[in-house]
Amino acid sequence: MRLPERVIERMLLAAALSxxxxxxxxxxxxxxxxxxxxxxxxxxxxxxxxxWAPTRGEYGLLPMIAGSAVxxxxxxxxxxxxxxxxxxxxxxxxxxxxxxxxxxxxxxLAGIPSVVYGFIGMEVLVPVIRDTPWLGGPGYSVxxxxxxxxxxxxxxxIGISIDAIEAVPRTYREGARALGAxxxxxxxxxxxPAARSGIVAAAIxxxxxxxxxxxxxIMVAGNAVQLPGSLLDPVRTLTTNIALExxxxxxxxxxxxxxxxxxxxxxxxxxxxxxxxxxxQVRERLRVTPDSRSGAAPKRKRRERVVPDARGPMPPxxxx
Amino acid sequence: xxxxxxSPSVRASRCRAARFARTFACVLAVTLPGACRQADxxxxxxxxxxxxxxxxxxxxxxxxYTGGLVTVQSGGSTAGIKAVHDGTAQVGMSSxxxxxxxxxxxxxTVVAYDAVAVIVHATNPVSxxxxxxxxxxxxxxxxxxSEVGGPHRPITVITREExxxxxxxxxxxxxxxxxxxxxxxVTAYQGGLRKMVAEDRDAIGYLSLSRVTAGTKPLALDGIxxxxxxxxxxxxxxxxxxxxxxxxxxxxxxxxxxxxxxxTAGQALAREEGLVPIMTAAP
Numbered sequence: 001m002r003l004p005e006r007v008i009e010r011m012l013l014a015a016a017l018s019x020x021x022x023x024x025x026x027x028x029x030x031x032x033x034x035x036x037x038x039x040x041x042x043x044x045x046x047x048x049x050x051x052w053a054p055t056r057g058e059y060g061l062l063p064m065i066a067g068s069a070v071x072x073x074x075x076x077x078x079x080x081x082x083x084x085x086x087x088x089x090x091x092x093x094x095x096x097x098x099x100x101x102x103x104x105x106x107x108x109l110a111g112i113p114s115v116v117y118g119f120i121g122m123e124v125l126v127p128v129i130r131d132t133p134w135l136g137g138p139g140y141s142v143x144x145x146x147x148x149x150x151x152x153x154x155x156x157x158i159g160i161s162i163d164a165i166e167a168v169p170r171t172y173r174e175g176a177r178a179l180g181a182x183x184x185x186x187x188x189x190x191x192x193p194a195a196r197s198g199i200v201a202a203a204i205x206x207x208x209x210x211x212x213x214x215x216x217x218i219m220v221a222g223n224a225v226q227l228p229g230s231l232l233d234p235v236r237t238l239t240t241n242i243a244l245e246x247x248x249x250x251x252x253x254x255x256x257x258x259x260x261x262x263x264x265x266x267x268x269x270x271x272x273x274x275x276x277x278x279x280x281q282v283r284e285r286l287r288v289t290p291d292s293r294s295g296a297a298p299k300r301k302r303r304e305r306v307v308p309d310a311r312g313p314m315p316p317x318x319x320x
Numbered sequence: 321x322x323x324x325x326x327s328p329s330v331r332a333s334r335c336r337a338a339r340f341a342r343t344f345a346c347v348l349a350v351t352l353p354g355a356c357r358q359a360d361x362x363x364x365x366x367x368x369x370x371x372x373x374x375x376x377x378x379x380x381x382x383x384x385y386t387g388g389l390v391t392v393q394s395g396g397s398t399a400g401i402k403a404v405h406d407g408t409a410q411v412g413m414s415s416x417x418x419x420x421x422x423x424x425x426x427x428x429t430v431v432a433y434d435a436v437a438v439i440v441h442a443t444n445p446v447s448x449x450x451x452x453x454x455x456x457x458x459x460x461x462x463x464x465x466s467e468v469g470g471p472h473r474p475i476t477v478i479t480r481e482e483x484x485x486x487x488x489x490x491x492x493x494x495x496x497x498x499x500x501x502x503x504x505x506v507t508a509y510q511g512g513l514r515k516m517v518a519e520d521r522d523a524i525g526y527l528s529l530s531r532v533t534a535g536t537k538p539l540a541l542d543g544i545x546x547x548x549x550x551x552x553x554x555x556x557x558x559x560x561x562x563x564x565x566x567x568x569x570x571x572x573x574x575x576x577x578x579x580x581x582x583x584t585a586g587q588a589l590a591r592e593e594g595l596v597p598i599m600t601a602a603p
Contacts, residue, residue, distance in 0.1 A: 010339075010343060013339070013343050014343050017343055052482075053482065053499070054482050054483070055482050055483060055488075063502075127519065130520065138476045138505055138520065138523075139520070140505055140516075218508075222505045222506070223481075223505065223506035223507065224502060224503045224504055224505055224506060225502050225506070226502040226503050233503065234503065234505050234506075236506070243508075244481045244506060244507075244508045245481050245482055245483055245508075247372070247394075247395060247396045247399070247481075247483070247484075247508060248395075248396030248397070248398050248399065248481070248482075248483030248484050248485070249396075249398070249482075249483050250398040250399060250402055250483075253482070253483060
């Protein structure tokens with residue numbers, strides 16, 4: 001009787017661990033392919049040189065690192081206020097019927113393939129930027145890519161922010177209202193501060209989405225290897241660097257693209273760790289809430305949102 | 321606290337950890353060799369791999385060829401040369417001349433000629449550039465169309481990505497030791513580049529002559545318009561051979577396909593598709 005159970009347990013464990021094995025193999029493979037060229041060229045050159053000419057043996061990733069950073073900041077600068085405003089509206093202000101329509105609509109945004117965003121950006125945004133007299137330039141630019149990315153991070157930012165806001169116990173709001181605060185004062189003075197770490201997690205996961213996005217960016221960013229001097233300059237990110245050049249790359253060039261992957265891997269892992277920390281803080285904070293035994297609110301905050309992102313931190317294995 | 325006997329829960333968790341580690345090791349042991357093994361499927365028929373510039377024409381030849389199954393894969397000239405060295409393809413396709421170290425052991429067959437055309441927007445008044453002007457534009461020394469006889473507007477320079485055969489031909493024949501300006505827009509697709517030039521009246525780009533369509537205008541270089549006769553006479557400065565590469569003595573199937581491609585019928589198809597056939601080009 002015990003034997004089959006143990007076998008099944010083993011099989012389930014193997015299934016669970018195979019995904020971890022996949023990650024391990026990917027990490028090992030990328031490191032094996034990419035590290036030699038990093039050490040040949042020197043880590044300093046690799047990260048800090050501004051010249052990327054792999055066919056001439058020059059591997060400087062600085063323009064791409066800067067490009068990824070600039071687009072991420074740009075996407076969040078546009079997407080975070082918009083997303084947060086939307087989340088506040090949906091969680092606190094909108095009547096249920098409006099909410100019932102709006103929330104699924106926003107979730108639908110996440111289901112649109114990125115190439116579609118890129119295509120719309122290329123067909124609509126780029127010509128508008130190019131032909132607007134006070135903008136100008138080639139159109140393929142930091143600005144175009146930031147706008148496209150901002151729309152793409154919206155579902156992540158809104159979804160997680162709504163959950164963070166909803167996780168704030170209703171008693172907080174009731175207390176604030178009882179003290180004479182207006183609804184707006186309650187939101188800005190009580191609800192948002194209480195949901196702060198969840199909102200930070202939303203921003204960090206949004207960053208992860210922006211850093212990792214490739215197809216939409218390749219279509220609208222112009223992909224020039226340079227430190228962008230203005231919002232209207234073309235820019236290349238780490239992901240697009242790999243996607244653009246992998247077709248023809250061989251030898252040290254291909255290794256340099258794998259090394260680009262290593263840099264990306266490290267950045268994404270750091271972002272996920274940060275997001276995990278921020279979300280851990282939310283849970284911690286709510287666990288010590290004095291009134292967590294009463295009412296409907298605690299049930300709600302217990303609910304874990306399933307983030308539609310395979311790169312999210314792994315939940316701990318349930319003890320058995 | 322038990323000193324000799326650890327508590328049941330500690331023992332259980334240790335046991336669990338060990339089991340965890342063992343299972344993980346098993347999973348790795350099963351997946352690792354599979355991940356490392358190279359795919360070496362021995363195929364029947366002929367497999368071509370290489371230049372994306374050559375690929376569409378190779379596909380047409382493969383379609384029309386009746387002597388057997390021909391599979392065409394793209395991946396770029398460099399990948400094609402590597403594939404024929406590795407033996408993963410019987411024929412490598414290259415749109416550029418081979419480096420000396422790539423050439424060892426390979427037999428090159430010229431299957432057609434193509435040219436790299438420099439294109440601008442159809443409404444651009446400039447219709448001819450010297451190679452020196454073109455180099456100065458791509459190097460960033462000339463930044464306005466007014467400097468080469470056009471309107472006073474900045475030039476939008478578009479280039480292909482590092483490693484592309486078309487870019488290599490362009491750099492070799494136009495740029496010399498100069499470098500393409502770093503703020504040039506980069507695209508990995510000929511079609512994408514054509515679209516970018518067709519939509520931006522200030523743009524300049526380069527692509528395979530056979531891919532030039534309405535909406536863009538190919539420029540004359542050093543006074544010579546790219547055309548079948550100028551490419552065939554090698555008068556047009558940016559003409560290039562399309563090469564099929566084989567290693568050692570080709571097998572029967574491969575040799576038969578190469579014979580078809582260089583035959584009158586195969587070359588007629590090349591001309592139909594916009595290439596310059598080797599018969600015309602022969603001196």
